[in-house]
Amino acid sequence: MxxxxxxxxxxxxxxxxxxxxxxxxxxxxxxxxxxxxxxxxxxxxxxxxxxxxxxxxxxxxxxxxxxxxxxxxxxxxxxxxxxxxxxxxxxxxxxxxxxxxxxxxxxxxxxxxxxxxxxxxxxxxxxxxxxxxxxxxxxxxxxxxxxxxAALTAWSALIDLGALRAGETVVVQGTGGVALFGLQLAKLHGAEVIVTSSSDEKLARAKQLGAEHGINYRREDWVERVHQLTQDRGADHVLEIVGGSHLARALAAVAVQGRISLIGVLEGFELSGPVAPLLLKSPVIQGISVxxxxxxxxxxxxxxxxxxxxxxxxxxxxxxxxxxxxxxxxxxxxxxxxxxx
Amino acid sequence: MxxxxxxxxxxxxxxxxxxxxxxxxxxxxxxxxxxxxxxxxxxxxxxxxxxxxxxxxxxxxxxxxxxxxxxxxxxxxxxxxxxxxxxxxxxxxxxxxxxxxxxxxxxxxxxxxxxxxxxxxxxxxxxxxxxxxxxxxxxxxxxxxxxxxAALTAWSALIDLGALRAGETVVVQGTGGVALFGLQLAKLHGAEVIVTSSSDEKLARAKQLGAEHGINYRREDWVERVHQLTQDRGADHVLEIVGGSHLARALAAVAVQGRISLIGVLEGFELSGPVAPLLLKSPVIQGISVxxxxxxxxxxxxxxxxxxxxxxxxxxxxxxxxxxxxxxxxxxxxxxxxxxx
Amino acid sequence: MxxxxxxxxxxxxxxxxxxxxxxxxxxxxxxxxxxxxxxxxxxxxxxxxxxxxxxxxxxxxxxxxxxxxxxxxxxxxxxxxxxxxxxxxxxxxxxxxxxxxxxxxxxxxxxxxxxxxxxxxxxxxxxxxxxxxxxxxxxxxxxxxxxxxAALTAWSALIDLGALRAGETVVVQGTGGVALFGLQLAKLHGAEVIVTSSSDEKLARAKQLGAEHGINYRREDWVERVHQLTQDRGADHVLEIVGGSHLARALAAVAVQGRISLIGVLEGFELSGPVAPLLLKSPVIQGISVxxxxxxxxxxxxxxxxxxxxxxxxxxxxxxxxxxxxxxxxxxxxxxxxxxx
Amino acid sequence: MxxxxxxxxxxxxxxxxxxxxxxxxxxxxxxxxxxxxxxxxxxxxxxxxxxxxxxxxxxxxxxxxxxxxxxxxxxxxxxxxxxxxxxxxxxxxxxxxxxxxxxxxxxxxxxxxxxxxxxxxxxxxxxxxxxxxxxxxxxxxxxxxxxxxAALTAWSALIDLGALRAGETVVVQGTGGVALFGLQLAKLHGAEVIVTSSSDEKLARAKQLGAEHGINYRREDWVERVHQLTQDRGADHVLEIVGGSHLARALAAVAVQGRISLIGVLEGFELSGPVAPLLLKSPVIQGISVxxxxxxxxxxxxxxxxxxxxxxxxxxxxxxxxxxxxxxxxxxxxxxxxxxx
CATH class of the missing domain: 3.90.180.10 (Medium-chain alcohol dehydrogenases, catalytic domain)
Incomplete structure (x- = not known):
């Protein structure tokens, strides 16, 4: 040395x-x-x-x-x-x-x-x-x-706190570090993964990593698409990476008694969303910091x-x-x- | 008949x-x-x-x-x-x-x-x-x-989902039906109860029911007072009955890995709050509908x-x-x- | 009709x-x-x-x-x-x-x-x-x-109650219906599977289904082998299908705070085992009936x-x-x- | 000094x-x-x-x-x-x-x-x-x-792992250190406490501490009495302090999906009990070491x-x-x- x-x-x-x-x-x-x-x-x-x-x-x-x-x-x-x-x-x-x-x-x-x-x-x-x-x-x-x-954040959110199991649906926003580990860990546990992105090329790569579905949110209403793909059940887990007012979208997409793991702040440091789905679907919202x-x-x-x-x-x-x-x-x-x- | x-x-x-x-x-x-x-x-x-x-x-x-x-x-x-x-x-x-x-x-x-x-x-x-x-x-x-x-809502929030235990601190907002059952159930489980209200007379009655502390939020910053009363630990459980932008206050008051049970909508149907305490304290926010x-x-x-x-x-x-x-x-x-x- | x-x-x-x-x-x-x-x-x-x-x-x-x-x-x-x-x-x-x-x-x-x-x-x-x-x-x-x-029993034991996660080790006894579903569900969730049997041929078939390890308990001390295979950690989950005094073996093999799902009664309707590992490793023993x-x-x-x-x-x-x-x-x-x- | x-x-x-x-x-x-x-x-x-x-x-x-x-x-x-x-x-x-x-x-x-x-x-x-x-x-x-x-053992068993809640029934065996803390902690959480002992005098003292019921197991079948006292529900929690073959009694007394916390070894270091109630009532048995x-x-x-x-x-x-x-x-x-x- x-x-x-x-x-x-x-x-x-x-x-x-x-x-x-x-x-x-x-x-x-x-x-x-x-x-x-x-x-x-x-x-x-x-x-x-x-x-x-x-x-x-x-x-x-x-x-x-x-x-x-x-x-x-x-x-x-x-x-x-x-x-x-x-x-x-x-x-x-x-x-x-x-x-x-x-x-x-x-x-x-x-x-x-x-x-x-x-x-x-x-x-x-x-x-x-x-x-x-x-x-x-x-x-x-x-x-x-x-x-x-990145990996420990996805692990804490989906596995350690989320107790993800096979057959559940996970929505992953984007293709950054936490998102891709979320995708990979969800696949490891037999879950179905839906990735949202504005890039068709990134969605194609996410599918190569095992994602079942990619939604280009510029072209499609991703929440509507999640409901279609899950026969209205909604997403058991949402890795909410956008944050801000986008929480409203996660609340619309989430399943009854599902889980929204708030991880990112791309849209700002002030969260907002409607209370009705939070009351009637009773999901857990939890911030995850590694x-x-x-x-x-x-x-x-x-x-x-x-x-x-x-x-x-x-x-x-x-x-x-x-x-x-x-x-x-x-x-x-x-x-x-x-x-x- | x-x-x-x-x-x-x-x-x-x-x-x-x-x-x-x-x-x-x-x-x-x-x-x-x-x-x-x-x-x-x-x-x-x-x-x-x-x-x-x-x-x-x-x-x-x-x-x-x-x-x-x-x-x-x-x-x-x-x-x-x-x-x-x-x-x-x-x-x-x-x-x-x-x-x-x-x-x-x-x-x-x-x-x-x-x-x-x-x-x-x-x-x-x-x-x-x-x-x-x-x-x-x-x-x-x-x-x-x-x-x-009213009682089942408080039970679901604090006991069935919240697993409240003796020694924890519960903040109850107001003195309506859910709030008073929250107070009573928390006392049944050995918790410390802090009630917030704008009425000194109602706070006095809440204390007669067993609340340790009453905070008149018109006169005091209730979040600051919660931190003082808990030696900075914060509230293990918040029964969030006000809703709306008041969620920000609950996020400030809650303990590390505590729980905010969103129950009411007095301030409107749109929630908002800062993301930093949600990330760093990792509380659970869960809507409770009975x-x-x-x-x-x-x-x-x-x-x-x-x-x-x-x-x-x-x-x-x-x-x-x-x-x-x-x-x-x-x-x-x-x-x-x-x-x- | x-x-x-x-x-x-x-x-x-x-x-x-x-x-x-x-x-x-x-x-x-x-x-x-x-x-x-x-x-x-x-x-x-x-x-x-x-x-x-x-x-x-x-x-x-x-x-x-x-x-x-x-x-x-x-x-x-x-x-x-x-x-x-x-x-x-x-x-x-x-x-x-x-x-x-x-x-x-x-x-x-x-x-x-x-x-x-x-x-x-x-x-x-x-x-x-x-x-x-x-x-x-x-x-x-x-x-x-x-x-x-058979499948629901394994699901209840490992997934619904067991919250199995990737990287954990599951011991499955035998190759009957519950055992093979246990093997398959554990693999679906990224776990490592060890199968015990008295038949080399059945162990070979279990490996074809994805089991990492097969132990012929007639030739080897399966508990010792589990400790070797897990670098002393032990088995996070044991599907205890033999029952009776065999529970003692499960208690020896299980990891700290692991889980023994009691499912079968091949060795009789009277369980027995030593208390020391139950106290010091604090595993959960739970009977599972579908x-x-x-x-x-x-x-x-x-x-x-x-x-x-x-x-x-x-x-x-x-x-x-x-x-x-x-x-x-x-x-x-x-x-x-x-x-x- | x-x-x-x-x-x-x-x-x-x-x-x-x-x-x-x-x-x-x-x-x-x-x-x-x-x-x-x-x-x-x-x-x-x-x-x-x-x-x-x-x-x-x-x-x-x-x-x-x-x-x-x-x-x-x-x-x-x-x-x-x-x-x-x-x-x-x-x-x-x-x-x-x-x-x-x-x-x-x-x-x-x-x-x-x-x-x-x-x-x-x-x-x-x-x-x-x-x-x-x-x-x-x-x-x-x-x-x-x-x-x-003694107190931490009872806390771990009933509260931290057991998530005891008001209205549940706890059976406490004897009047030693862990047993009395179990009694007191259960009362703090609004539970009903049944104490078993061979001494009427100790049972009387346990009642002074808040136990609702005392059973002298020399004179009564305590399991039968627990079923009577709970309208057949059984005990949600058993602090099993006797151990040995006495586990069979705890298995008979426990409620569906109840919890037996194994703490003591008065009757020896070898546990035994029948498998049928373990399968059909699916209680958790967990050893607790402080x-x-x-x-x-x-x-x-x-x-x-x-x-x-x-x-x-x-x-x-x-x-x-x-x-x-x-x-x-x-x-x-x-x-x-x-x-x-």
Whole structure:
């Protein structure tokens, strides 16, 4: 291991403040492990952190991004969960191990990697061992780095909280990272998947991944189509990624006692919708913000046993992180990965 | 039993179309029982039916109201769930026995008594035996008649779906029928109850019923007060009765992984609220529209075993139903009951 | 439809008392439908009814067996769930629609088809419409007739109550009807399946159906092997079909907070096992006796959407029902079907 | 704080090997807190550890017992959950924070205080801060020390896993620590409680605590009596403390889809019972071994909000721990407490 390494650092808010600098390789302290980063993946939220700071208490220089896969290169005093050579991935909300999420009703908890805690766009990171879990053996680093936010969000929504079962219908909005993992996890559990998109080409690719139906919402009323496809039953699960007033559409599409997992905010931070379907169909609406470490371990086991392969939309190198953010702006089909190690 | 009886009939939409007529006592057909009505209770929804029709397929003359308690006076061929003399109460959504509610995602189910099905403001009704359950032995007819909508709604929200437990905090908005049953059921389960109201006098009465705290939302920021009272934990359960944009307040007040049961529509039929607390606290929002027959039976058992006494705000006779609706307009403390038999 | 039909009738207890008689085709009464039976499947329990009566209140002549698939041929007055030509299957516990099972703690409910209620080994049956559900469109009658007991039992255990998810490990004992449906349903949900059997040939066939692992319990300690295969995690779900003292093995094999679904009684009607793993691993042990009608409808939807094909071990005609019981005695791989219509 | 303190130490297996020695007050290491012990409570399991070692990897000298209440007297480097003067109680299974219990299917987890980890019968203990939770403000140390095993076990069984609700019936066997907490927690949630005992005097005391019914099982068939008292419904929850073949009685008494929480082993370590009620009533049987830290925090909140007061059967001083064990042998009504600080 070298004495210095490359690390992306924000000197302030704004994409133009992001620089690839040479810094010392960190030493793992007590309870920490040093991870040689093999790959990172970018999420929409990383873009918000870089461009707006999201109101987070960021101390510059700050390294963004949260999702890594890599290999343990050294262990600090007392660290015993991993040994050198173990392959690991990061847990986005490091303090949330299982069960109840930290935080209070007054002050919601948002202490995450690449936000409150430092991020991963570097050749090495030294993290407390509790922040990491073993990587799925069946995935390489580029693939494994896609899991911490996008796959765990879909897992929490559909499987851990949603208890999805075969024969149910899942509506997935769009073809971003969470949406495609939602599609793949739903198929793994025998569900029927309906994808909505404005792009016929993306719908065709979603069908290749196993979606039974694609609806181009520019040409069709997707809610009406969902009712037709389900013989009026409606969608047992909706991954609501658009948000805002689009919640009204999800409420129209959802089945009796179905579930709307609110995940995204593309249409804004203010939700709205009619109360009548909420009363008469009694669906659950639940916001999903990633998940806990035990869920990530369960997900990894599912990946290894089923052979699920994440969809990578584009790959970049550590040198070309700005281009990776540009690709994120364009709305990729699948995940944006930065190959590092 | 006499040959004729008195029955309230709507000849059309509007309170002025409601008349107390003399009609023949019905004969119970196969599978039906004849119930001598002891008492009925009125709900806000009965007012909407009488004044607006609520878009329901009503054939005039139509008898409104859904909640009755009475005594089985005769049984039709094949009816075997009840015998003459059994005391019964009605099930608001008669086709919903247990588990999944009828209806589809496209066409929500709203086939209820005093709406799609005929109502109960009469001296006798002849109903299919499946529409009824045994009344709690510990309540008289006036008390028992308050349960079918208001108490079952609170039971479904807090207990059947909410799995409320001792030590949790429940926020109850106002002092109407559902709110007071919510208060009482929460106390039965060892929870801490916070009531919000604009009336100090009603708050004082709510405290007499067991509420630990009353917040006059005209004078105080109730969300801030909830955080203070719970040491920032927030409310584990919110009975959201105001609705509309008030959902934003419930989202601010709710605890991490808490539950907002949307029940009322006082502020309108369009919900709205910010997405951030929904994502970061991951509460469940669920609309509650009364409940199933098995829930009503469970509730009745709880009433009998604990001695819970419904709060009756005002009593009227069958002759004075118009005055009972006037009392409903004024926002009573507890339930409005029409004593009949 | 002819005037007479063939129907198997028990004139008393014992296989020798079973006769194929000519009887009038029944007329559907009010609320009933006449079903032209296409196929029936036999269950181990039918054998017990014929050979021992199982202590049931059987009035002779009595027609055994519960599982049918067929076509509605006529409808009685007021019957409206089905129309002529609709394909249907039977619900084994006809009074259990959803939610809580009928019966009391003192007198468990066992009012089933081909036991308390009449059975289906006939060319026609006239049943209350509530006893039937629509058959899966993707299955023919022979296939569909296998579902009511065996498939619904596995569905209730693993999916409806078990909330099985991808990556979990399921141990299935043997290769009978419930076991193979358990295997297939577990695979549909992305689980890893381990089958135990004393027959290498049956294990090989189970692997062809998708089981990852087969353990010949005559040659290997299956519990030890389960721990090896799961890296000590143990089995998240055990379909305990052997019963008796074999429960001790399930308790040794099960994962922390896993689930043992007790289904069978091959080793006798007295369960036993050590308490230590029950305390320290805190698994759920739950007896499963088929399931409710809503579960059967959910299962049928899963069958249609995933293309699951039941495994038929042998086919017989209505003339050769005694030979079908002989085949049941030999422990078939999959279900025994009687093709009728 | 003095330089030396008194601490009970086992020099080997057997009650005669237990000595009260003078040892140095420990120094809290990094992440630890020093607790001045105010009180400890004894559990049946402490007796087994002292008398048999229970097969645990005990290094002598060893301090037994797990349940303490006390006050933080000093904090080690980096410890930040508590400050000096905070009142705390211990968590029996220190590594189990929330959600899934540690351990594997092959090697169940039993790393507890006063067993695998050191115990609490001393004037001071230095423990990792994660092993402790804040004590309920409404209890003194003697009362608070009763909670970690007995109350949390009853809470896990009836409330956290059992979701007990008003109107349900709970059967509690005996009047030991778990049984009485079960009684009190059930009453807090509006349930009906039936206590079984061989002592009329203890039954009378149980009724004073709120039990509706006491059954002297020497004089009456308690199962028959439960059916009578519940109008045949049976017991929704059974706290099965006797164990062994007594499980058969619990299976006879339990309601349809009820819950048997297996907690004790008085009749031996081999369970047995008939399979028929398990199949036809489909109850859940689940072994309960205390619970997680989050459950203990929820319990403490419930205690503070409801004013629940633990039942202390007898009090001893640190000098008289042998007499406290003698009292445990005699089967006290409530908890045995050692007052220390």
């Amino acid at each position: 070298g004495e210095t390494m490359r690390q992306w650092q924000m000197s302030g808010i704004g994409r133009d403040k992001l620089r690839l600098n040479a810094v010392p390789v960190p030493e793992p302290r007590a309870g920490e492990v040093l991870v040689k980063v093999g790959a990172a993946s970018l999420n929409y939220r990383d873009k918000l952190v870089v461009e707006t700071g999201m109101g987070l208490p960021i101390a510059f220089p700050f390294t963004p991004a949260s999702d890594l896969a890599g290999t343990v290169a050294a262990t600090g005093a007392g660290a015993k969960r991993f040994a050198n050579g173990d392959r690991v991935i990061s847990n986005f909300i490091p303090d949330w191990i299982d069960g109840r999420r930290p935080g209070s009703g007054r002050v919601p908890h948002y202490q995450t990697l690449g936000g409150f805690y430092p991020g991963v766009l570097a050749e090495y990171v030294a993290f407390p061992e509790d922040w990491l879990v073993r990587a799925p053996a069946s995935l390489d680093d580029a693939e494994a780095a896609t899991l911490p936010i 998940g806990h470490r035990r869920g990530l371990e369960d997900l990894n086991r599912a990946v290894d046993r089923t052979g699920l392969k994440p969809v990578i939309g584009a790959r970049f190198s550590l040198d070309t992180v700005p281009e990776a953010f540009d690709a994120l702006d364009r709305g990729p089909f699948g995940k944006i990965v930065v190959e590092i190690g | 006499g040959e004729t009886m008195r029955q309230w009939q709507m000849s059309g939409i509007g309170r002025d179309k409601l008349r107390l007529n003399a009609v023949p006592v019905p004969e119970p057909r196969a599978g039906e029982v004849l119930v001598k009505v002891g008492a009925a209770s009125l709900n806000y929804r009965d007012k909407l039916v009488v004044e607006t029709g609520m878009g329901l397929p009503i054939a005039f003359p139509f008898t409104p109201a859904s909640d009755l308690a009475g005594t089985v006076a005769a049984t039709g061929a094949g009816a075997k769930r009840f015998a003459n003399g059994d005391r019964v109460i009605s099930n608001f959504i008669p086709d919903w026995i247990d588990g999944r509610r009828p209806g589809s995602g496209r066409v929500p189910h709203y086939q209820t008594l005093g709406g799609f099905y005929p109502g109960v403001l009469a001296e006798y009704v002849a109903f299919p035996e499946d529409w009824l359950v045994r009344a709690p032995a510990s309540l008289d007819d006036a008390e028992a008649a308050t349960l079918p909508i 409940g199933h027959r098995r829930g009503l039976e469970d509730l009745n058992r709880a009433v009998d075993r604990t001695g819970l006494k419904p709060v009756i705000g005002a009593r009227f006779s069958l002759d004075t139903v118009p005055e009972a609706f006037d009392a409903l307009d004024r926002g009573p403390f507890g339930k409005i009951v029409v004593e009949i038999g | 002819g005037e007479t039909m063939r129907q198997w009738q028990m004139s008393g207890i014992g296989r020798d008392k079973l006769r194929l008689n000519a009887v009038p085709v029944p007329e559907p009464r009010a609320g009933e439908v006449l079903v032209k039976v296409g196929a029936a499947s036999l269950n181990y329990r039918d054998k017990l009814v014929v050979e021992t009566g199982m202590g049931l209140p059987i009035a002779f002549p009595f027609t055994p067996a519960s599982d049918l698939a067929g076509t509605v041929a006529a409808t009685g007055a007021g019957a409206k769930r089905f129309a002529n030509g609709d394909r249907v299957i039977s619900n084994f516990i006809p009074d259990w629609i959803d939610g809580r099972r009928p019966g009391s703690g003192r007198v468990p409910h066992y009012q089933t088809l081909g036991g308390f209620y009449p059975g289906v080994l006939a060319e026609y049956v006239a049943f209350p419409e509530d006893w039937l559900v629509r058959a899966p469109a993707s299955l023919d009658d022979a296939e569909a007739a296998t579902l009511p007991i 399931g409710h009608r809503r579960g059967l409808e959910d299962l049928n939807r899963a069958v249609d959407r995933t293309g699951l094909k039941p495994v038929i071990g042998a086919r017989f005609s209505l003339d050769t029902v005694p030979e079908a019981f002989d085949a049941l005695d030999r422990g078939p791989f999959g279900k025994i079907v009687v093709e009728i219509g | 003095g330089e030396t303190m008194r601490q009970w130490q086992m020099s080997g297996i057997g009650r005669d090997k237990l000595r009260l020695n003078a040892v140095p007050v420990p120094e809290p290491r990094a992440g630890e807190v020093l607790v001045k012990v105010g009180a400890a409570s004894l559990n049946y399991r402490d007796k087994l550890v002292v008398e048999t070692g229970m097969g645990l990897p005990i290094a002598f000298p060893f301090t037994p017992a797990s349940d303490l209440a006390g006050t933080v007297a000093a904090t080690g480097a980096g410890a930040k959950r508590f400050a000096n003067g905070d009142r705390v109680i211990s968590n029996f299974i220190p590594d189990w924070i929330d959600g899934r219990r540690p351990g594997s299917g092959r090697v169940p987890h039993y790393q507890t205080l006063g067993g695998f980890y050191p115990g609490v019968l001393a004037e001071y203990v230095a423990f990792p801060e994660d092993w402790l939770v804040r004590a309920p403000a409404s209890l003194d140390d003697a009362e608070a020390a009763t909670l970690p095993i 619970g997680h830290r989050r459950g203990l925090e929820d319990l403490n909140r419930a205690v503070d909000r409801t004013g629940l007061k633990p039942v202390i059967g007898a009090r001893f001083s640190l000098d008289t721990v042998p007499e406290a064990f003698d009292a445990l042998d005699r089967g006290p009504f409530g908890k045995i407490v050692v007052e220390i600080g």
